[in-house]
Amino acid sequence: MAETAKVLVINKHGLHARPVTQFVQLANQFQSKIEVSNGELSVDGKSVMSMLRLAASRGTMLDLKADGVDATEALKKLSGLVESKFGEE
Amino acid sequence: MDIRKGIGVSPGVAIAQAFVLDAEELHIPQRRVRPEAIAEELQRLADALARSQEELISLRDRTAQRLGTELAAIFDFHLALLNDNTLQERFRDSINKEFVTAESAVAGVLRSYAKEFLQMPQEWADRVKDVYDIEKRLLRQLIGQSRENLTKLRGDVVLLARDLTPSQTANLNREHIRGLATDAGGRTSHTAIVAKALGIPAVVGLNDVTTSANAGDIVIIDGNRGVVIIDPDQPTLEQHRQYERRLVEFEQSLDLVRDLPAVTLDGHEVTLLGNIEFPEEALTVLGKGGTGIGLYRTEFLYLGQETEPTEEEHYKAYCQVLEVMGDRPVTIRTLDLGADKYTQKRSAIPERNPFLGCRSIRFCFQNMGLFKTQLRAILRASMNGNISVMFPLITSIMELRQAKMILRDVMEDLEDEGIHVRSDVPIGMMVEVPSAALQCNDFAEEVDFFSIGTNDLIQYTLAVDRANERVAPLFTGANPAVLGLIKQVIRAGQRHDVDVSLCGEMGGEIEYTLLLLGMGLRTFSVAPPSIPELKKLIRSVTIEHARQVARRVSTFVTDTEILSYLRDQVRQVMPEAF
Numbered sequence: 001m002a003e004t005a006k007v008l009v010i011n012k013h014g015l016h017a018r019p020v021t022q023f024v025q026l027a028n029q030f031q032s033k034i035e036v037s038n039g040e041l042s043v044d045g046k047s048v049m050s051m052l053r054l055a056a057s058r059g060t061m062l063d064l065k066a067d068g069v070d071a072t073e074a075l076k077k078l079s080g081l082v083e084s085k086f087g088e089e
Numbered sequence: 090m091d092i093r094k095g096i097g098v099s100p101g102v103a104i105a106q107a108f109v110l111d112a113e114e115l116h117i118p119q120r121r122v123r124p125e126a127i128a129e130e131l132q133r134l135a136d137a138l139a140r141s142q143e144e145l146i147s148l149r150d151r152t153a154q155r156l157g158t159e160l161a162a163i164f165d166f167h168l169a170l171l172n173d174n175t176l177q178e179r180f181r182d183s184i185n186k187e188f189v190t191a192e193s194a195v196a197g198v199l200r201s202y203a204k205e206f207l208q209m210p211q212e213w214a215d216r217v218k219d220v221y222d223i224e225k226r227l228l229r230q231l232i233g234q235s236r237e238n239l240t241k242l243r244g245d246v247v248l249l250a251r252d253l254t255p256s257q258t259a260n261l262n263r264e265h266i267r268g269l270a271t272d273a274g275g276r277t278s279h280t281a282i283v284a285k286a287l288g289i290p291a292v293v294g295l296n297d298v299t300t301s302a303n304a305g306d307i308v309i310i311d312g313n314r315g316v317v318i319i320d321p322d323q324p325t326l327e328q329h330r331q332y333e334r335r336l337v338e339f340e341q342s343l344d345l346v347r348d349l350p351a352v353t354l355d356g357h358e359v360t361l362l363g364n365i366e367f368p369e370e371a372l373t374v375l376g377k378g379g380t381g382i383g384l385y386r387t388e389f390l391y392l393g394q395e396t397e398p399t400e401e402e403h404y405k406a407y408c409q410v411l412e413v414m415g416d417r418p419v420t421i422r423t424l425d426l427g428a429d430k431y432t433q434k435r436s437a438i439p440e441r442n443p444f445l446g447c448r449s450i451r452f453c454f455q456n457m458g459l460f461k462t463q464l465r466a467i468l469r470a471s472m473n474g475n476i477s478v479m480f481p482l483i484t485s486i487m488e489l490r491q492a493k494m495i496l497r498d499v500m501e502d503l504e505d506e507g508i509h510v511r512s513d514v515p516i517g518m519m520v521e522v523p524s525a526a527l528q529c530n531d532f533a534e535e536v537d538f539f540s541i542g543t544n545d546l547i548q549y550t551l552a553v554d555r556a557n558e559r560v561a562p563l564f565t566g567a568n569p570a571v572l573g574l575i576k577q578v579i580r581a582g583q584r585h586d587v588d589v590s591l592c593g594e595m596g597g598e599i600e601y602t603l604l605l606l607g608m609g610l611r612t613f614s615v616a617p618p619s620i621p622e623l624k625k626l627i628r629s630v631t632i633e634h635a636r637q638v639a640r641r642v643s644t645f646v647t648d649t650e651i652l653s654y655l656r657d658q659v660r661q662v663m664p665e666a667f
Contacts, residue, residue, distance in 0.1 A: 013212060014212065016212055016213070016216075017163070017166045017216060017219065018162055018165075018166060020166075020169075021162075021165055021166045021169040024169055024173075025169065044174075044175050046174060046175075047173045047174060047175035047176065048166070048169045048170050048173045048176075049170065049173050049175055049176045049202055050173075050175050052206070052213060052216055053205060053206075053209075055209045055210055055212075055213045057210065057212065
């Protein structure tokens with residue numbers, strides 16, 4: 001039972017090394033399969049390498065998709081992390 | 090598939106896995122493994138990942154303590170990269186499906202990520218540094234202290250390097266190297282000479298071939314067209330395999346002339362000798378139909394090792410060749426080092442202009458112990474065969490006299506010690522400096538033979554560094570001034586009854602053969618693989634024709650006219666040559 005959400009990247013430098021690390025660490029705490037898309041490109045949200053390939057800069061709209069028992073919770077937490085600008089200024 | 094254009098310096102086509110040699114000589118070892126070794130490779134990968142993680146955790150904690158968590162965060166990122174399941178899965182996949190070693194899986198996968206990142210916006214392109222860092226960390230774990238080296242190659246490879254230094258080539262395991270490709274170098278660079286000597290295809294001046302190919306990639310080296318193809322697709326691969334077969338067939342047609350004499354159609358005999366660098370090549374010379382060694386370079390004795398070679402090492406290397414050659418002539422050139430690491434390391438101040446500096450015979454005069462050691466060994470070996478001694482880079486009569494005097498001193502020393510040597514060892518000199526060529530009539534009074542070294546003669550006459558790709562196209566033997574000097578030396582030899590041979594690369598370039606024959610040259614000393622082709626050509630021409638060619642060439646004033654005329658003439662005699 002897949003669930004989806006849209007989230008806007010609003011932190012200054014976009015999904016660079018540190019935000020991606022945070023995102024992936026959080027994603028790995030869930031059992032659900034997490035998929036993140038930037039337009040055409042969809043990648044595994046639990047892989048740092050893959051997430052970097054999104055090259056998501058500030059202002060990018062990401063599609064999140066979670067599939068698994070804790071999908072709802074996962075989407076909520078992950079969206080929250082992106083919206084909180086990953087704790088950056 | 091990635092096609093690179095460079096300068097083809099040694100003909101032929103080689104298709105094999107890449108062996109990449111970077112500046113630190115660190116490389117990714119042989120890529121393929123047998124299916125039964127896969128489990129072991131997977132275990133090595135797992136161990137390397139685990140140890141790298143431990144390293145990173147302790148690095149992060151130490152950094153956090155000393156410099157704060159902000160700076161330590163980068164290692165969290167590296168840890169996250171290492172722990173990335175997708176990445177680890179790709180490593181394992183590569184080992185499982187491509188039957189490769191852990192290190193080549195790591196290098197291959199990470200470099201393909203790196204390539205992808207480099208095409209992304211700056212912010213992400215910068216992450217390439219982290220990818221490289223991770224790669225290095227893993228490779229260090231995997232390769233550890235057990236770096237393989239060039240002497241221990243097991244399978245056939247093509248060697249890719251920034252540039253090939255003489256000491257690296259001295260250590261090459263020549264059995265397994267099918268082709269060479271380098272970032273640097275020009276038509277007559279060291280790589281080119283080595284490749285020709287080994288008879289393997291080579292392309293140089295490729296700028297960045299070492300960074301674009303991964304160890305283990307299939308690479309095609311096309312020395313005829315000066316092209317390198319990394320990771321070719323199936324049609325390209327097939328096309329080049331066919332091309333390779335056709336070249337091999339041409340080679341085999343040359344084998345037919347191997348045991349026939351080098352005689353022109355009108356009955357003039359020509360002597361074809363081989364240039365060698367290593368003792369083992371003496372056999373190749375005979376195998377290719379050469380009747381002696383016209384140039385035995387002795388630098389390899391110095392370059393392969395840290396310490397100076399002993400008299401015994403010299404002696405053994407010479408005797409090894411004499412044993413193979415029997416009573417056929419063997420001309421040993423005394424040490425011709427210079428403008429390289431060996432001499433530069435030994436001089437207190439690096440030379441500003443080493444090609445005009447303390448090289449070759451000049452270096453020997455300033456390192457008398459080293460020089461005498463070699464001369465002793467040559468003289469002792471003279472009892473076992475038909476040896477001649479040749480001094481390189483002679484510039485003035487005084488230099489020649491000094492060299493001959495030292496040789497006599499050494500001879501007397503040996504006699505005093507009760508060691509018998511031949512007292513009539515022929516003494517010759519390289520004519521490779523314009524001053525020597527211009528004064529050749531005087532020199533002819535004092536030597537038994539001349540050997541024209543065209544590589545240096547061209548370099549010094551035209552003031553072109555042949556290894557500098559920015560000016561390399563200016564380097565040509567077809568320059569009328571160069572040809573004039575060569576003609577003068579051949580004439581002086583005839584007039585004074587002094588043997589003249591030509592041992593530079595020009596001798597093996599068949600566009601010049603007719604011209605040189607026409608000028609009167611009757612002895613060629615060339616890289617062994619060139620002998621059959623040269624012989625085939627010589628057996629297809631008359632001296633009368635050659636003289637006409639030489640007369641015609643003397644009416645041209647530019648090298649381009651000369652070269653296109655010469656190519657045309659050769660094409661008429663031997664259409665398959667070009």
